[in-house]
Amino acid sequence: MVRNEHAPRTTAGRDGLAKIIARPERSVIAIDFDGTLAPIVPDPEQARAHPDVVPALAALAPKVAAIAVITGRPASVAVRHGGFAGVPGLEHLVVLGHYGSERWDAVTGTVSAPAPHPGVATVRAELPGVLAESNLWHDTYIEEKGRAVAVHTRRAHDPQAAFDTLREPLSELAARHGLIVEPGRLVLELRPPGVDKGAALTEYVREVGAESVLYAGDDLGDLPAFAAVEKLRSDGMPGLLVAADTVVPELADRADLLVEGPADLAAFLSALAQRL
Ligand SMILES: O=P(O)(O)OC[C@H]1O[C@H](O[C@H]2O[C@H](CO)[C@@H](O)[C@H](O)[C@H]2O)[C@H](O)[C@@H](O)[C@@H]1O
DSSP states (O other): OOGGHHHHHSSHHHHHHHHHHGGGGGEEEOOSBBBTOOOSSSSSSOOOTTTTTTHHHHHGGGGEEEEEOOSSSSSSHHHHHTTTTTTTTTTEEEEEGGGGGGEEETTTTEEEOOOHHHHHHHHHHHHHHHHHTTTTTOOOOEEEEEEEEEEEETSSSSSSHHHHHHHHHHHHHHTTTOOOOETTTTTEEEEEESOHHHHHHHHHHHHTTTTEEEEEEEEEHHHHHHHHHHHHHHHOOOOEEEEEOSSSSSHHOOOOOOOOHHHHHHHHHHHHHOOO
């Protein structure tokens, strides 16, 4: 059974869930990684999917049209930290990395990606100077992401103050080299423009020919995916929006269903799989 506390609080969300239950074979289940499938931890290298996540996804996958993980991480990192490769039941899993610009298919085990944006290398070279000018060189952690570079302030003495101080200079640095800043939970990522989780989700839903969609996320980078589901709903496709945390109110306020982090999301997905 899907427990009562996992009942959507909106009519649109209830309609979305009802459609998923009625025609699961035409439903896409799309889920963010950090904060949604993997608990937030101070060191991004140490983030791992909650132990209940892979069993829940593996139970659900054979019953729905498709499951996709849509993440700001490089696709290969999400696959590794998620433990998604070679799992019985997840033979058709898709991971859309770098906000949808990369794609890993479990079927082939390979990642497809466009050529790297030349601005990333220049930004990387200038970043230490910008951080030093803000007196935050020692207070930040730089995550090398290949096609992007992320500046984390979670380990700073005052994480929110460091985030606020860096937002403008990093936006200027990004803009000088044709990049944008993607803000997240105590992270400012400098990345190429032109792609977001909303576009990635819409394209994937069309590719699969889905009739309903569920999207779960926790952070600002998930807002375009929420907007995409809202647009699909206005075009007649039922959908369910799940927030895995209330720490980003802009997202949580728009959710049909709130769950309490990755373990609770896994419980919801597992109960859904049983019901289907
Ligand atoms: O799209 P996502 O899968 O949610 O990825 C967004 C960013 O997540 C990661 O940072 C967040 O998780 C870290 C590990 O728990 C945490 O330390 C950090 O404060 C969070 O912002 C990741 O490191 C970034 O590269 C992603 O862009």
